[in-house]
Amino acid sequence: MKKSELKSFLDFKAEQYNTPEFIATDPVQIPHQFSKQEDIEIAGFLTATIAWGNRKSILNNANRLMDLLERSPHDFVINHSEDDLKKMANFVHRTFNGLDLEYFIKALQNIYLRHSGIEKIFSKYAETDNLQPAIHHFKKIFFELPHLSRTEKHVSDPLKNSAAKRINMYLRWMVRKDNCGVDFGLWDTLKPSQLSCPLDVHSGNVARKLNLLKRKQNDAKALQELDTVLRTLDPNDPVKYDFALFGLGVFEKLN
Template identity: 70%
Template sequence: MIHSELKEFLGEKVELYNNPNFIESDPIHIPHLYTLKEDIEIAGFLAATIAWGNRKMIINNAKKMMDLMGNSPYDFVMNHSELQLETLETFVHRTFNGQDFVGFIKGLQHIYQNHNGLEAVFSQEHPTLQHTISHFKQLFFEAPHLSRTEKHISDPLNGSAAKRINMYLRWMVRNDNKGVDLGIWKSIAPAQLSCPLDVHSGNVARKLELLIRKQNDAKALAELDQNLRALDPKDPVKYDFALFGLGVFEGF
């Protein structure tokens, strides 16, 4: 497929899948439940953290997380008691358990108390947003946590494609008035974002020759980013809707 044809084809799929009708069946449904900025970004962060496996299970378990925090995630992060933290220990989603959840609440409290919140950390200047993610992980785990909990935030500088955190950043940053991505962070440009690379988007990208590398790792992400930026340098990650939709809904 030549460049102009590929751009037109993917553009049509973006229009199809960048649609509020898909919100309810997607983890992005969770941050859409809130209106306070801090609630949105914390709910989104926690939902994205457990976003692997069956999507219905992800959404149900993310709702359980919100319920355990009294459906006021920011207030819970900042003002929880030790007794309230203990109630989180019943939670489990695949390998993310209640102790990991407690570690994440402490990490989030540390970010808001000592680093001016999630947007401020991700807005810090680094060579790329992937370097920023790596730095965020360091700051996040300055708070008390179990070593096992660290695996639940990927580090792009250790070779990970960091799919879930790149997806989270798409939710927070992109604002195209379509009603899907929340676009509440104004200090990061959509041009800086990287595509959430997973099995579905990777397979479709390879079929469309947007990606040659076989592993879904940091090198593959850099390759995909370069090719998507050639299609739209200002908003390359809009094509995530097309790649994901083609893979999940069309079996492309």
């Protein structure tokens, strides 16, 4: 397939799957339950954090998380007491447990009270065409409070060769300007051109099938390789192709 044909094909598939109907099948539906920016940010971050494994389980546990936060994520994060955190003890999603959740709530409170919010951190450390170093700095700030070492594994670090799929997905939700109502585009200080594709098993396999990616591992080097190609197809909105790759892999089984 010629590059022009490949671009036309992927543009078509991105348009096919980047629709409001996509929301009902995706974890992005959780932050869509809210209207206040900080609620969307926090609901999105926590949902993205547990977005691995069975999709039904992800959605069930993300909704349970919102119930634990009393359906007011920002207010709970800012104003919670130690007694409020005791309710988190029995929460489990795969290896993310109640102790991890307790720390995440404390860390988010610290970020909003002392660092002016999540967007401010990413904007401060963003590079012109890349947010991966900003993820690294975000992780350092996120874990600046006393914490269990086990909890650190739940925020990936691209500078340690992680593809950081879940946090790149979160950044897509927050930054990408989406006229179709899926991605929020809340953070005006960052540009969609700086985003990286949320690389996972499905998108990676489809990218290799279409010769967009040669590297076999789904790591930071593979992400850089895929980003480079996708930015030649659309330098202003390269991660719109996440919809195409994901849709082709999950819904059309092109693996």
